[in-house]
Amino acid sequence: MNEDSTGGPSAPGGRWYDSEAGPLVRPYAMTGGRTKPGPGNVRFDLIALVVVDDDPPGPAEESLLGPEHRSLLALCRAETQSVAELAADADLPVGVVRVLLGDLLESGFVRVGRPVPPARLPDERILREVIDGLRAL
Numbered sequence: 001m002n003e004d005s006t007g008g009p010s011a012p013g014g015r016w017y018d019s020e021a022g023p024l025v026r027p028y029a030m031t032g033g034r035t036k037p038g039p040g041n042v043r044f045d046l047i048a049l050v051v052v053d054d055d056p057p058g059p060a061e062e063s064l065l066g067p068e069h070r071s072l073l074a075l076c077r078a079e080t081q082s083v084a085e086l087a088a089d090a091d092l093p094v095g096v097v098r099v100l101l102g103d104l105l106e107s108g109f110v111r112v113g114r115p116v117p118p119a120r121l122p123d124e125r126i127l128r129e130v131i132d133g134l135r136a137l
Helices: 067-078 083-090 094-107 124-136
Strands: 049-052 110-113
Touching (some): 049 067, 067 083, 083 094, 094 110
Antiparallel strands (some): 049 110
């Protein structure tokens, strides 16, 4: 086995150990080389809200999940969070979080609330009238 300058093992063609950060896990290793979430190709918006399902699979199924999956579940159990917040709190790239959430969604561990489509948002004219009314107070 090869050793790098820190005395730790290294893979041919690159270092996989950083003396300050510890062992590095590449994003493709966390997702099994996948770049899209699940066979359904669900697209998670950054502001989509993720909550733990009301009737999730049991502890036996959860024990089969990887550490990153369990970390995301723990964050979702603490409070409802957006995809962007989960990525920041888990210190993972958003692309990785989207793939992992796709796994959790398909396994029935989480539900995802879609953001409000722009067509359903209030008209800008109405918002300006509300602002003008508040300023008049």
